[in-house]
Amino acid sequence: MTDTLTPEIARRDAPARLADRRDLPTRVAVNLQHLLGLSTTALERSVRGMLDEFERQIVRLADKALNNEQENAYFDTLYIVKRGREEFLSRFMGVIESAIARFDLPVPFKITASASPSISRNTLRLIDADDLEGAVVLDDVATKAAVRFSGELYELGHRMGVLAGSPRIYAERLPLGPACLVEGLRHAAEPLALSVEHRSLLYRAFERLVMSDLGALYQVLNRSLIEQGVLPRLHGLVAAAAGDGVESPKRPASLSPVPRPRPADAPTVPQPAPAAESARSRPMDDSRLQESLQTLRKLLKQRRQATVHWVDRVELDQALADLQQSPNTSSDIRRLGHARLKRIVTEQLRARGWDSGMRLRGEDSDLIELSSMLFEYLSRDAIEDGVTRPVLIKLHVPYTRLALHDPQLFLRRAQPARLLLNGIIEACRFGIDEVEGEVDFTLSGQIHMLVDRIAREYTGNPHLVDELLETLSMYMANQTKRTDAAERRHVAAATGRAKLTIATTQAREAVTERLAGRRPTKLLRTLIDKAWIDALALVLLRQGDASEAYRRRLAVVDELLALTDATQPAPGLLSPADLRQEIEEGLSQIGYHADDIPLVVQKFLSPEAAAQEENPSSQVELAIKLKNRARLGAEASPAEAPIITVQADDSPLNAAEEAALEKLKLVAHGTWFEFLHGAHGVKARRKMLWSSVATGTCIFTNLRGAVVAEQSLKQVARAMSRGEARILDLDNEAPVERAWAQILRELKADTPRP
Numbered sequence: 001m002t003d004t005l006t007p008e009i010a011r012r013d014a015p016a017r018l019a020d021r022r023d024l025p026t027r028v029a030v031n032l033q034h035l036l037g038l039s040t041t042a043l044e045r046s047v048r049g050m051l052d053e054f055e056r057q058i059v060r061l062a063d064k065a066l067n068n069e070q071e072n073a074y075f076d077t078l079y080i081v082k083r084g085r086e087e088f089l090s091r092f093m094g095v096i097e098s099a100i101a102r103f104d105l106p107v108p109f110k111i112t113a114s115a116s117p118s119i120s121r122n123t124l125r126l127i128d129a130d131d132l133e134g135a136v137v138l139d140d141v142a143t144k145a146a147v148r149f150s151g152e153l154y155e156l157g158h159r160m161g162v163l164a165g166s167p168r169i170y171a172e173r174l175p176l177g178p179a180c181l182v183e184g185l186r187h188a189a190e191p192l193a194l195s196v197e198h199r200s201l202l203y204r205a206f207e208r209l210v211m212s213d214l215g216a217l218y219q220v221l222n223r224s225l226i227e228q229g230v231l232p233r234l235h236g237l238v239a240a241a242a243g244d245g246v247e248s249p250k251r252p253a254s255l256s257p258v259p260r261p262r263p264a265d266a267p268t269v270p271q272p273a274p275a276a277e278s279a280r281s282r283p284m285d286d287s288r289l290q291e292s293l294q295t296l297r298k299l300l301k302q303r304r305q306a307t308v309h310w311v312d313r314v315e316l317d318q319a320l321a322d323l324q325q326s327p328n329t330s331s332d333i334r335r336l337g338h339a340r341l342k343r344i345v346t347e348q349l350r351a352r353g354w355d356s357g358m359r360l361r362g363e364d365s366d367l368i369e370l371s372s373m374l375f376e377y378l379s380r381d382a383i384e385d386g387v388t389r390p391v392l393i394k395l396h397v398p399y400t401r402l403a404l405h406d407p408q409l410f411l412r413r414a415q416p417a418r419l420l421l422n423g424i425i426e427a428c429r430f431g432i433d434e435v436e437g438e439v440d441f442t443l444s445g446q447i448h449m450l451v452d453r454i455a456r457e458y459t460g461n462p463h464l465v466d467e468l469l470e471t472l473s474m475y476m477a478n479q480t481k482r483t484d485a486a487e488r489r490h491v492a493a494a495t496g497r498a499k500l501t502i503a504t505t506q507a508r509e510a511v512t513e514r515l516a517g518r519r520p521t522k523l524l525r526t527l528i529d530k531a532w533i534d535a536l537a538l539v540l541l542r543q544g545d546a547s548e549a550y551r552r553r554l555a556v557v558d559e560l561l562a563l564t565d566a567t568q569p570a571p572g573l574l575s576p577a578d579l580r581q582e583i584e585e586g587l588s589q590i591g592y593h594a595d596d597i598p599l600v601v602q603k604f605l606s607p608e609a610a611a612q613e614e615n616p617s618s619q620v621e622l623a624i625k626l627k628n629r630a631r632l633g634a635e636a637s638p639a640e641a642p643i644i645t646v647q648a649d650d651s652p653l654n655a656a657e658e659a660a661l662e663k664l665k666l667v668a669h670g671t672w673f674e675f676l677h678g679a680h681g682v683k684a685r686r687k688m689l690w691s692s693v694a695t696g697t698c699i700f701t702n703l704r705g706a707v708v709a710e711q712s713l714k715q716v717a718r719a720m721s722r723g724e725a726r727i728l729d730l731d732n733e734a735p736v737e738r739a740w741a742q743i744l745r746e747l748k749a750d751t752p753r754p
Contacts, residue, residue: 386433
């Protein structure tokens, strides 16, 4: 198995398996075997869960890919990981077993860029940038975990040192330590040959889902060694050392500490009275003990106050300014969460030279905590793979500085920075993340420009906020104007189509009534169905059913039926000249070609003359021309056509669908709906821009005013009954106001009542 280990872990004299360590004492071997079993069970479960989540993340990113090349790259990575996950687990657990097997060898784990085996140690070469970036990420992951679980690693290092017969084993070379695990991750991921971007995603998934649970694993391992009698009292010694602020001295627990000389001004603490003393002396001793205790507490308070160094507002603002310009701040907030900003600020202050006795003043600490709560709640409402969450991460530190400069940010709704934050969030969520169709790259670029300027240029100058707020307001106002204009065009077009549908239905019913009991020729029926019904509908739209023009158009139907049926007498409603003129005028109004109109008229009014022409048009040719003619109202361009066309739905509705349909008929235009579509139930907001009870259709638009669906009311009612659509009860509160209301409710619920 040694050929599966990395050069940093495997050596010729280092065993690859625990079973190969026959030189170990029996008790040590049993303890190590037990630790290996516990760690294998926990880590294998965590790593499998990490791979599952990584595959789901790759699928989500593929759905959001901007082009086919990027999408194919994501799916290639998904295929590679699925195919190689068992080998990944085998290589990872092999590193863990080898590390435990050679736990007593003083070789630290190294997180370095992999080198080619053909390069000798005396040869100089540049490290590949991709390998260096991966090494930096892994080093960051290991360092953060070592700091986070320093207490558990301290105990485990002491106990592993006892098994090895050596002093405490430090985290850098501790089996099952963070450095060991990330080296196992690097070794396991090496055969996958992932790209730099996808490999970084894998490393961060490992950090979130495996490294975050190490505290529980280390506690289990320490508890197992305690049960085997390995330093069972170490925890008490660690706690005592932590209380003194220094590492506990290396001496047996049975030895008493060396007494220190008492200062001259220190109070004398009397020893408790022996148990054999009489009850008569106990009240006096209790009083003296109480007085001494109060004196000790007073001295301790003075000592604490003398060692506390309060961070002033200027120094705190400078630390936040450093974080604002640091490229690692966004990744730290993304990894730790908005709620850990105070911890990040504390680490930055220590990097600036502040000692462990520093403290933030009460008001500053509260402002940072309120800012963290605000951005945490704002992030909860954003979709996982959208642009809103990265934008909030970039804005968190600058807005914390804004809150320190002007606490009115949390109080006044009209505060400019608060208005700007509301505008950016609404533009990201409602203009980009939750919009169906193509991404508005212009809006996306505008938002990123504003956010980058805040993160890069804000230094406490309020004029920058005013300038950016004005820029955003002007852009969104223009966007609203464009949206309103587009919606007006859609409403006008939909209203016209509805009126045409009603008129066509009325004309068809009138013609059907006249055709009852008649047997017209196929050519005449084609003329009526494909052309004359449109001519009747056009007159109905322009002049109504009570007009003389509409009666003359209906009379044309009667006259043509009489001409083609010798058994029926001519109604005599129109003279031959008027009949010819009416047919020519009607066909011309509906867009019939000028060269074809005489052929139609001659075919029906003068069939003998049509037969004597040199190139007579046959009935088949004329019928084909009539059938191929574009119908009235069917001239919409493909760009203006709805994404989802209305389909006939004559199936009966059940009770729930009938109730939903009746509710839909009362919904006002402009009401927002939420639809679920896709296998993953992706939510999409749509506005019911227009609906018609007469035609049973409705039009939905997205947040930019583009038509995304034209459906029948029955289709929407069925979707509502299945839970795939619902009416949104939107309030007019801005995102920041909604977040503050939720924070206030939770704080009140968590506050104990007196």
